[in-house]
Amino acid sequence: MGEWRRPRGLWGVAVAVVGCVVLGGVMMGWPWQRAVHEVVGPAPGARALAAVGAGVSAGLADLAVLIGEREAFVRAHPTDARAWAVLGAAYVEQGRRTADATNYPRGERALRASLKVRGRGNVEAMDGMAALANARRDFRAARTWGEAALKLAPKRWTTYPLLIDAYTGLGDYKATKRTLDRLLELRSGPAVLARAGAVYRDRGWREDAAAALSDAAAAAHSPAERAAWLERSGQLSFERGDLEDALRRFQEAVRIDPDQRAALAGQGRALAGLGRPTEALNAYRVALAKQPCPQYALELGELYESLGLGQAARVQYDLLRARVREEAAGGVDDELVLGVFEADHGDPQSAVRRLRAEWRRQPGIAVADALGWALHRAGNDKEALRYAAVATDRVHGGGVRSAPYMYHRGVIERELEQYGPARRHLQEALRINPYFSPLQVPLAEEALAALGDVPDEPLPTGEESKEPTEKER
Structure with missing residues (x-):
């Protein structure tokens, strides 16, 4: 397969200008009248x-x-x-x-x-x-339906974004690349730009992702669509630690579409990082009132916990469990968020069981990171490192620049006494986004401080510098 080239430029934005036609006339025996015909939207x-x-x-x-x-x-x-x-x-x-x-x-x-x-x-x-x-979150079924539709209508562009989501959830990044390439050949416009931006983000191409999403928001056809792309742009800004820019984008999304609850939760995330916890709590509460996602409950609970409000945190964790049960009745697979929650706030062994099963079903990068962390929390660091490496392996799909993923890998390596890689990955986590979690950032800083400065040691030579064999890997 040939090299996947980055886009060399940004798509242009076509702006259509619609005028109003004003009709007037003079009628015998009547005063001058002007009839104005307003342009009526759909x-x-x-x-x-x-x-x-x-x-x-x-x-x-x-x-x-x-x-x-x-x-x-x-x-x-x-x-x-x-x-x-x-x-x-x-x-x-x-x-x-x-x-x-x-x-x-x-x-x-x-x-x-x-x-x-x-x-x-x-x-x-x-x-x-x-x-x-x-x-x-049943990505295997999504792949089956999408591929069947594509066989019948290979030029139907709306099927391709659905398949990109499915392939990403399954960790099939070659298929994701192939499908995006074909989509870009078939279609342009804001929806395609936004989908490309999501793939670029997963590949670690932050600037390309940000440009694509900004263009998508500018060219959106409706307030709800524009708000959705602004919310995704805000996520990108938060992930790179630019909290002020993230907050502006989230606020603009909510202004345009007050029902954009993901952007409200994003405001909570950004405000917490900016040291404005009261506003952050309010943003999360409003988001949860209208869109009670288990992920938002987890984030709000961890914010409460970081503020020393354990009882309030437990209320949110109970809400998370209840929402997972309700969503399961609707056929939703919430094993990933439940596994992440159990690893840090419940039963790590249960988290490992859940996430192993999830990995067998749909081995995406987010599941690899979560399973690696659950294994660490359960005391199995050697196996944990295998999955943490998958989540941060840029060659095999884990190119996303994620502070939590780097933090998890660094902590696991420290437990295995791999102090050099541990220091490097903890530093990378805090460099990517020094505000990535109100609970884990202080732990990352503490772990990095405990590792101290890089020791003044000679570089390995001879047998020590040889690459491991396939069997040793």
């Missing part, structure tokens, strides 16, 4: 339909209108396969945006109704099933 249902069809964020109010319209339509036309597919996709998007997993069984019923009416060649329903599987 109706809410039409806006949501366009967003769902393109696989981008839709406004919650618009989604509700679209769902109501399609429910009424399929009651009157139960054999309309496309209407069922649209309804199913709208339910999936509503579930994703609200973290209400009860939408997923509704979406699945509608999509399967579409497939029952027209099973052969129904790529709209197949795309919907792939999106549903991704939302549930």
